Amino acid sequence: MGDPLIKQSVARPLSAAPAIFVPRSWWPTVIITVSLVVVVGPLASGETSISALTRPPTDVRNSHYLSNRPPLQPAAFVKLPIGSVKPRGWLLETLRRQRAGLAGRLQEVSAWLQEDGNAWVDPQGRGKWGWEEVPYWLRGSILLAQLLDDGDLNAETVGWIEAVLASKRPNGDFGPRRIFGDDDSPDLWANILMLSCLQSYYECTADPRVIELMLGYCRYVATIPDEKMLTHFWQYYRGGDLLEVVYWLFNHTEEEWLLGLAEKVHRNTANWRLNGDLPSWHGVNIAQAFGEPATYYLQSGDSSDLRAAYDNFRLVRKSYGRFPGGMFAADENARVGYRDPRQAIETCAVVEQIRSDQQLLVITGDPLWADHVEDVAFNTFPATLAPDYRSLRYLTSPNLVVSDSRDYSPGIENVGPMFNFNPLSHRCCQHNHTQGWPRFIEYLWLATNDHGLLAACYGPSVVEAVVGDGVAVRVVETTRYPFEEQVVFDITPDSPAKFPLYLRIPAWSKRTEVTLNDVVVAENIAQGGYVRIEHRWKHGDTVTLRMPMDVRVHRWRDNHNSISVSRGPITYALRIGSTKVVVDPTDTAAVDTQWRPDVDLEAWPAFELHPTTPWNYGLVLEELPVEDNFRVEHREWPRSNYPFAPDSSPVAIRCEGKRIPEWTVDLTGMCGRLQQSPAYSEAPTEPLTLLPMGAAPLRISVFPEAGDDRGLRRWRGVASTDLSYTPAASYCSADDRLSAMADGLLPCASSDQAIPRLTFLPRTGTTEWLQADFDQPRDLRSVSVYWCDDSSRYDHAPTGPFDKAINEADCRVPASWRLLYRDGQDWKPVQTDGPYGTDVNRFNVTSFAPVVTTALRIEVQLAPEASAGVLEWRIGGSTREPPAAAQASDNSRDASP
Numbered sequence: 001m002g003d004p005l006i007k008q009s010v011a012r013p014l015s016a017a018p019a020i021f022v023p024r025s026w027w028p029t030v031i032i033t034v035s036l037v038v039v040v041g042p043l044a045s046g047e048t049s050i051s052a053l054t055r056p057p058t059d060v061r062n063s064h065y066l067s068n069r070p071p072l073q074p075a076a077f078v079k080l081p082i083g084s085v086k087p088r089g090w091l092l093e094t095l096r097r098q099r100a101g102l103a104g105r106l107q108e109v110s111a112w113l114q115e116d117g118n119a120w121v122d123p124q125g126r127g128k129w130g131w132e133e134v135p136y137w138l139r140g141s142i143l144l145a146q147l148l149d150d151g152d153l154n155a156e157t158v159g160w161i162e163a164v165l166a167s168k169r170p171n172g173d174f175g176p177r178r179i180f181g182d183d184d185s186p187d188l189w190a191n192i193l194m195l196s197c198l199q200s201y202y203e204c205t206a207d208p209r210v211i212e213l214m215l216g217y218c219r220y221v222a223t224i225p226d227e228k229m230l231t232h233f234w235q236y237y238r239g240g241d242l243l244e245v246v247y248w249l250f251n252h253t254e255e256e257w258l259l260g261l262a263e264k265v266h267r268n269t270a271n272w273r274l275n276g277d278l279p280s281w282h283g284v285n286i287a288q289a290f291g292e293p294a295t296y297y298l299q300s301g302d303s304s305d306l307r308a309a310y311d312n313f314r315l316v317r318k319s320y321g322r323f324p325g326g327m328f329a330a331d332e333n334a335r336v337g338y339r340d341p342r343q344a345i346e347t348c349a350v351v352e353q354i355r356s357d358q359q360l361l362v363i364t365g366d367p368l369w370a371d372h373v374e375d376v377a378f379n380t381f382p383a384t385l386a387p388d389y390r391s392l393r394y395l396t397s398p399n400l401v402v403s404d405s406r407d408y409s410p411g412i413e414n415v416g417p418m419f420n421f422n423p424l425s426h427r428c429c430q431h432n433h434t435q436g437w438p439r440f441i442e443y444l445w446l447a448t449n450d451h452g453l454l455a456a457c458y459g460p461s462v463v464e465a466v467v468g469d470g471v472a473v474r475v476v477e478t479t480r481y482p483f484e485e486q487v488v489f490d491i492t493p494d495s496p497a498k499f500p501l502y503l504r505i506p507a508w509s510k511r512t513e514v515t516l517n518d519v520v521v522a523e524n525i526a527q528g529g530y531v532r533i534e535h536r537w538k539h540g541d542t543v544t545l546r547m548p549m550d551v552r553v554h555r556w557r558d559n560h561n562s563i564s565v566s567r568g569p570i571t572y573a574l575r576i577g578s579t580k581v582v583v584d585p586t587d588t589a590a591v592d593t594q595w596r597p598d599v600d601l602e603a604w605p606a607f608e609l610h611p612t613t614p615w616n617y618g619l620v621l622e623e624l625p626v627e628d629n630f631r632v633e634h635r636e637w638p639r640s641n642y643p644f645a646p647d648s649s650p651v652a653i654r655c656e657g658k659r660i661p662e663w664t665v666d667l668t669g670m671c672g673r674l675q676q677s678p679a680y681s682e683a684p685t686e687p688l689t690l691l692p693m694g695a696a697p698l699r700i701s702v703f704p705e706a707g708d709d710r711g712l713r714r715w716r717g718v719a720s721t722d723l724s725y726t727p728a729a730s731y732c733s734a735d736d737r738l739s740a741m742a743d744g745l746l747p748c749a750s751s752d753q754a755i756p757r758l759t760f761l762p763r764t765g766t767t768e769w770l771q772a773d774f775d776q777p778r779d780l781r782s783v784s785v786y787w788c789d790d791s792s793r794y795d796h797a798p799t800g801p802f803d804k805a806i807n808e809a810d811c812r813v814p815a816s817w818r819l820l821y822r823d824g825q826d827w828k829p830v831q832t833d834g835p836y837g838t839d840v841n842r843f844n845v846t847s848f849a850p851v852v853t854t855a856l857r858i859e860v861q862l863a864p865e866a867s868a869g870v871l872e873w874r875i876g877g878s879t880r881e882p883p884a885a886a887q888a889s890d891n892s893r894d895a896s897p
Helices: 089-100 102-108 133-148 151-166 189-205 208-222 233-237 240-253 257-268 283-289 292-300 303-320 347-364 367-379 427-442 738-742 884-892
Strands: 019-022 030-033 049-053 077-079 085-087 445-448 453-455 461-467 471-479 486-493 497-505 513-516 519-523 529-537 541-546 551-556 562-567 570-574 578-583 606-611 617-619 631-634 651-659 685-692 726-729 767-787 816-823 826-829 844-861 869-876
Touching (some): 077 347, 208 240, 233 283, 292 347, 347 367, 453 461
Antiparallel strands (some): 019 030, 077 445, 486 541, 513 541, 551 562, 562 570, 578 606, 651 685, 726 767, 767 844
16 A cells, blocks of 8 residues: 655755654554755756655555565565676675585585485485475575576576476475374475575576476465464474465466465464464574564555564564674573573574565565664674684574583573584574575665665665666665765666665664765755655766764663664674684584585584683773763775674774673583673773674673772672582483582572473483482481472563463472481481472472481482472582572573563
């Protein structure tokens, strides 16, 4: 629908433009600002008009490029065909590195990309290798080949597509045959991804076999009963990816039955309209699927569907994204109590977030989504990969002080090496990361409904498109953005043509200035909108956009009053010196890793980064305004033309800070959690260098403030790792730690996974024991036991009480237990009058007649259908009692999002 409020108005400068509020039933309220600029001199010919607005018009339809057909709602922008936008400058260098690195040579490494035994090339869809990995890789590689005009890579991608096209079966299905054994429902997930690859291939070739296969597959999917449709994990939560494909196919074919299929897909996809909760808190599911309701809005026309996508985005950032970089804390899943900037995000989630933001930009026209694309692409994505693009890591954190192969669970949820740079490891990210930069470049420019062009995100590029009445135009974008303030557009139409050029004004940009052929035509433009320049363009016309990049200090008041420092779209992080340690990629790979048997391991090493300089600084902010405490340092542009590396960053920020001695790594080895700021520090003030967050593989991007005012709070140090006794047990799960019961880390709930635990998983119904051995005999009178219980493991309800329990739990409190003490060679029960407690979410205290002994033993009877375990066992009368109050508050301080 078009907006009738976009119309001519009296001339006034943009800085004085009126705000017209258009009431909507969904958040956020649309604010459309309309005005004209008074033009003088050579621009006063009547052929140029300039206005500012927050949304583009949708009451006309672009006749040059395919867009939504009725009855679908019109999208705000129209995607240009693949190949319309090409990279230049540092973006071109980035793609060249990607081509020479893991993305372009992954077939040398990945077991899933070998043709032998691959279900994607088998006519019957059978084989060992045949799931999401091939389409994940193709989604990026098809684009990469086109953007670089790389014939060899293009031939390789075409080979896979030809195999896919040849795999079509009589019922319409294609590719690998995967059936879930518990309900005989089909696994559609990998096919959904491949449909996206086929979309791209069709844009490049217009091969009619693609449409034929996609229609056949959609007819097959339409026959699947609802009870077997999109069952199980990935496809259930990510059904929105199929929805987008169905709408694309409808726009190309006008087959009305596809809209019925789209409704079926939406109906059987997880409900992403829960208003205060999400159906899944898995990091990639969130990034990939939070916008599904907005996609369905194209068919429903229901504004509440749009609102749901915005609400999902806000909920995640409010609960787990109170730090810079655009992402959120989900080192597999977002977990209650884990929202510190030391928490990480998966590389797959990063590239899927960029993709989702781009889709929402096209649907809504809201520049918020373009701003967020840049936030993620410039601040988080570059640090997920080595600068040579030959290895990547699974997880990356805003505050990350070591990147090695250690197991940091339960500080992060996953067990195993999640932070090292390993080309063989992490099969999903290994293949899926390839789409990041190519897709970013693909969406730099978009077509508008009024036959113009939008510079959606900024970067050195060239676009060729059809505009106006059908004239071809070439626009060369010259810039070193996001490091420099100026973007220059050289516009060359085949013949003089009138059409609108839209420039996005980022929300951070104040005092923005636009010149047309060296004449200032707009200045002090409202932030977070668009400038529309309608002009009769001719060869040699130039538009210059200047966005002053002031230093900004953001205080995260609901994350311990911490601080981040930004300039333009880039957040800056502490430069931490590091040493690179090469390690065997096979020894340090994750458990699900597979690689080609003939891979050259010397050519594809893994490596770790260990810090060589201090990192535990708080910023000293003595000047007012606080921005005056920072000095921008411009450096020579790197000869490598790649700016996202510690030694080649073209911009740095100088400031001062104090070390906070109490801020150290914790017992898991991770950067300690933030505490309340400002923090007291007696350390001397030191000069600090901040680098772009994306150029800092080790970094602190969220700082405390530090000072020496004695009224400030001194941070607590990390608990001692000294144990008050030597623990032993009849059995300890491989995923747990024997020392957990005696490490002094106290839980905030029986379901607490923020600290290590000891469980007997997977044993059930057996008699087990826990034992405490002492160096010398002790006079003991009581014990306190904090039992594990996953039935009280509360799932996410970040805006309300934690009242939603996980249905399938592994650990319960034991059926019964008793306490024994060692008397010589015998074990004897203690004498107690009270019961042996099994309450959850508290210590169960048992007092007994005094004994002098060298060991205590808890004998545990497991329930018939459940295991058991302990989070902490404290022994009264021991000489080293853990400081309960301090430790409990330390471990539970983030328990309420």
